[in-house]
Amino acid sequence: MKKGISRKFCVAPMMGYTTPYARKLYRILSKNSFLFSEMIATKSLIYSKSKNNIIENDFNNPVALQVGGSEIDELKKASKIAIDHNYDEINLNVGCPSKAVQKGSFGACLMQDKILVRNCIEALQNDKIEATLKCRLGLGKELNYEFFEKFIDEISKTGIKFIYVHARNAILSGISPQGNRTIPPLNYNFVKEIKNKYPSISFILNGGINSLDKAENLLKEFDGIMVGRLIKNNPFILKEVDKKIFKENNTLIDESIIYNYFEYIKPKLGFDSIFRLLSPLLNIFFSVPNSKIYKSKINEYMKNQRINLIEDLLIKFVSESNLR
Ligand SMILES: Cc1cc2nc3c(=O)[nH]c(=O)nc-3n(C[C@H](O)[C@H](O)[C@H](O)COP(=O)(O)O)c2cc1C
Numbered sequence: 669m670k671k672g673i674s675r676k677f678c679v680a681p682m683m684g685y686t687t688p689y690a691r692k693l694y695r696i697l698s699k700n701s702f703l704f705s706e707m708i709a710t711k712s713l714i715y716s717k718s719k720n721n722i723i724e725n726d727f728n729n730p731v732a733l734q735v736g737g738s739e740i741d742e743l744k745k746a747s748k749i750a751i752d753h754n755y756d757e758i759n760l761n762v763g764c765p766s767k768a769v770q771k772g773s774f775g776a777c778l779m780q781d782k783i784l785v786r787n788c789i790e791a792l793q794n795d796k797i798e799a800t801l802k803c804r805l806g807l808g809k810e811l812n813y814e815f816f817e818k819f820i821d822e823i824s825k826t827g828i829k830f831i832y833v834h835a836r837n838a839i840l841s842g843i844s845p846q847g848n849r850t851i852p853p854l855n856y857n858f859v860k861e862i863k864n865k866y867p868s869i870s871f872i873l874n875g876g877i878n879s880l881d882k883a884e885n886l887l888k889e890f891d892g893i894m895v896g897r898l899i900k901n902n903p904f905i906l907k908e909v910d911k912k913i914f915k916e917n918n919t920l921i922d923e924s925i926i927y928n929y930f931e932y933i934k935p936k937l938g939f940d941s942i943f944r945l946l947s948p949l950l951n952i953f954f955s956v957p958n959s960k961i962y963k964s965k966i967n968e969y970m971k972n973q974r975i976n977l978i979e980d981l982l983i984k985f986v987s988e989s990n991l992r
Pocket residue numbers: 680681682683684685706707734761763764802834849874875876877894895896897898900
């Protein structure tokens with residue numbers, strides 16, 4: 669098992685976003701952030717024909733593979749797959765509230781059965797990889813510290829070292845996964861309290877961290893923080909993370925980001941859709957005024973698979989705009 673990896677600043681697992689391509693871009697932008705895959709159901713990981721496309725790692729370490737599942741044999745296999753693909757960590761999703769995930773008996777609904785979650789973590793554990801958990805505070809509309817504490821009491825018996833907490837409840841019916849990221853109230857105090865009870869476990873705080881300033885402040889009190897939507901909406905914020913959070917000098921030039929990223933995706937053209945390959949980079953236009961003309965040109969070039977023209981256009985865009 670690899671030691672000494674920092675989980676001070678983590679980019680949250682996000683289905684449809686933290687693809688291998690996005691992770692490549694994130695790694696170009698920040699050397700030190702800890703990255704996550706999207707949640708992958710254990711069955712897909714083991715049986716899907718396109719599994720190699722989804723789990724590709726390409727040395728974007730440090731990185732965790734997040735899985736959704738509750739079948740012990742599948743979880744054991746998933747752990748071996750993560751090791752074979754050079755992941756640093758395998759993480760169990762016990763936070764996703766979607767109906768489909770509930771039907772498959774994984775995600776947030778597992779918080780109802782803490783002994784099963786304990787068994788799942790034990791199935792993932794292996795001396796070659798760190799097995800971790802991402803969970804919520806509880807289930808339903810009412811916040812209940814005792815429920816959360818009892819859940820963690822059970823999980824702590826596995827000897828787990830890292831627990832990521834999306835610091836709000838999940839509501840399993842009546843609201844969408846999106847609503848489940850805004851409607852249940854956040855409560856960071858529960859995480860503070862449990863951290864005091866279990867000083868040997870690192871609790872990584874997640875939920876509602878919407879600026880690097882907020883992240884920096886929370887790091888005074890928490891072992892690490894995890895951000896999702898802030899990075900989803902504007903991955904280029906990661907350019908500041910090594911400097912602001914890890915206190916390193918950052919000499920990254922925007923053009924080099926584009927060159928490095930295209931070097932990685934060009935050989936993949938034809939094996940995956942040009943949209944999937946390019947979509948992480950297209951957020952470069954986030955809140956940039958007058959970027960419409962660039963966007964429409966890029967759309968036109970995408971339709972015709974003109975990847976070199978897109979690269980030239982983006983290089984022109986970053987050299988002309990004041991992104992740095
Ligand atoms: C589009 C999207 C997809 C997500 N997919 C996952 C997922 O696959 N696994 C997971 O544990 N959480 C998932 N989440 C939840 C995030 O990991 C995170 O817990 C949540 O967004 C709260 O963090 P934030 O306030 O920093 O965005 C997803 C969130 C978003 C916005």
